[in-house]
Amino acid sequence: MTDTSSVATAREARMVAAFVEMADTLVADYDVVDVLHRLVEHTVALLDAAAAGLLLADQRGSLQVLASSTEAVRLLELFQVQANEGPCLDAYRTGERILADDLSTVDRRWPSFAPKALQQGFASVHAVPLRLRGEVIGALNLFGSHTGRLSTADLLVAQALADTATIGILQERAIRRGEVLTEQLQTALNSRVIIEQAKGVLSHAGDLDMDLTFEVLRDYARHHSARLSDVAAQLANATLDPRTVLTHHSRQRHSAPPH
Amino acid sequence: MSGDHAVPDPAVSLERLRAAVALALREHIDVVDPLARLCQACVQLLPVDGASVSLMTGTDQRETIYASDAVVDHIETLQFSLGEGPCFEAFTTGRPVLVTDLAADAATAWPVFAAQMADRPVGAIFAFPLVHGAARVGAMDLYRTRPGWLTPPELAIALQVADIAAAALIGPPAAGPGAEIDEEWLASLPFHREHVHQATGMLIAEHRVPAGQALALLRGYAFATGRLVDEVAADLVNRRLHPREIAQ
Numbered sequence: 254m255t256d257t258s259s260v261a262t263a264r265e266a267r268m269v270a271a272f273v274e275m276a277d278t279l280v281a282d283y284d285v286v287d288v289l290h291r292l293v294e295h296t297v298a299l300l301d302a303a304a305a306g307l308l309l310a311d312q313r314g315s316l317q318v319l320a321s322s323t324e325a326v327r328l329l330e331l332f333q334v335q336a337n338e339g340p341c342l343d344a345y346r347t348g349e350r351i352l353a354d355d356l357s358t359v360d361r362r363w364p365s366f367a368p369k370a371l372q373q374g375f376a377s378v379h380a381v382p383l384r385l386r387g388e389v390i391g392a393l394n395l396f397g398s399h400t401g402r403l404s405t406a407d408l409l410v411a412q413a414l415a416d417t418a419t420i421g422i423l424q425e426r427a428i429r430r431g432e433v434l435t436e437q438l439q440t441a442l443n444s445r446v447i448i449e450q451a452k453g454v455l456s457h458a459g460d461l462d463m464d465l466t467f468e469v470l471r472d473y474a475r476h477h478s479a480r481l482s483d484v485a486a487q488l489a490n491a492t493l494d495p496r497t498v499l500t501h502h503s504r505q506r507h508s509a510p511p512h
Numbered sequence: 513m514s515g516d517h518a519v520p521d522p523a524v525s526l527e528r529l530r531a532a533v534a535l536a537l538r539e540h541i542d543v544v545d546p547l548a549r550l551c552q553a554c555v556q557l558l559p560v561d562g563a564s565v566s567l568m569t570g571t572d573q574r575e576t577i578y579a580s581d582a583v584v585d586h587i588e589t590l591q592f593s594l595g596e597g598p599c600f601e602a603f604t605t606g607r608p609v610l611v612t613d614l615a616a617d618a619a620t621a622w623p624v625f626a627a628q629m630a631d632r633p634v635g636a637i638f639a640f641p642l643v644h645g646a647a648r649v650g651a652m653d654l655y656r657t658r659p660g661w662l663t664p665p666e667l668a669i670a671l672q673v674a675d676i677a678a679a680a681l682i683g684p685p686a687a688g689p690g691a692e693i694d695e696e697w698l699a700s701l702p703f704h705r706e707h708v709h710q711a712t713g714m715l716i717a718e719h720r721v722p723a724g725q726a727l728a729l730l731r732g733y734a735f736a737t738g739r740l741v742d743e744v745a746a747d748l749v750n751r752r753l754h755p756r757e758i759a760q
Binding site for chain 1: 608644705710712717720
């Protein structure tokens, strides 16, 4: 009894902290890609999910993976886009929450996706659409390592996180102008390309595994209170020496063995 | 001719445009003719009256490659001489700048530009950056005599046309027997997977070149070896190919 309530209190405190952090971020001059990454991290920490990913539609109608909590989920999201099937795509297309509480029973619905997700160790998926004034712009997807559906309370939290993501993407400027998501989406998607280019710079300059480079980039940006995509752009247009970022990284974790 | 535009099937029109631009890229040494086709397509596909494409390497180095009429040519010239305006902002911020009512919106953002535009028949300007990640190559400007928004489907078309323009400007001149590759290139640039962007980054670090040039190196190597850009990029990222092998 005491245990349950203290767990609940701790969780509530974490939830408050997460939303406060997101709110703080959104009033400052923030970086969409960074916000979305924080958001998937919060999603995993707050809800009963093993991993989370966020898909965003560009104005050409194709979906892009904007953030993911793990590499496995990023690949699984990409797989859905390529195979053109899966709960996240359905959430985007229908604008409804898609709940797959047992992936072993849905291989008729998603013949390519279901086995692939099971193989990655996931047993359930909850996909929540990102909605804006009747338009669906993407989906926040929660992957579970066990079967079963989220509680109603958790689903509400998931929807609130998805709505926070929508606000983050829109930015204050677009809201004020009451129009056009296009500019924001384009910027967010192009930031994603810049970040990948910067990862390539770091990977080659530091002989670092590509999967580790995002963390290096993000740690550097956070430590210097800089926007993630600004740091990425500086690396990609060679106005920031990758060694500066890499040195910072190795100083932060000098006890770790060299890669 | 703004107003009653019936766009039959944008996907088909864009496909035709890609083919026409690819053909023009093969037949001409420079990019003027391909971009002229592209600007003309904007006027046909969208409720706009004129279009232009300018190449920029910085805010101080720019050149209007094609302007479909004297009005849009003036818009470009004026911005370049003043150093302000929607096309500049699109280029420097890397995001589309949609000025739906020039008289009302431009005065605060670009006062000098707005004042000088006051007597011109321009109601709205839509400026799109020509970018690919950190590679910024220029801007595409569309104008319309009357104020008003582009609808979301129209914006989607404009963005795809801007992608074609960016792809045409990034990379080495494509004259010669590069037939299939050029069309593939024009169609696929924005859809490339991460490893293409990552490989571009590796080339930036190895050769100390800007992003656009790094992408051009990648493309040139793929073309010369008869492989797909995607494959070469995967080899680089998976360390089966060293970036130094991709010589300048």
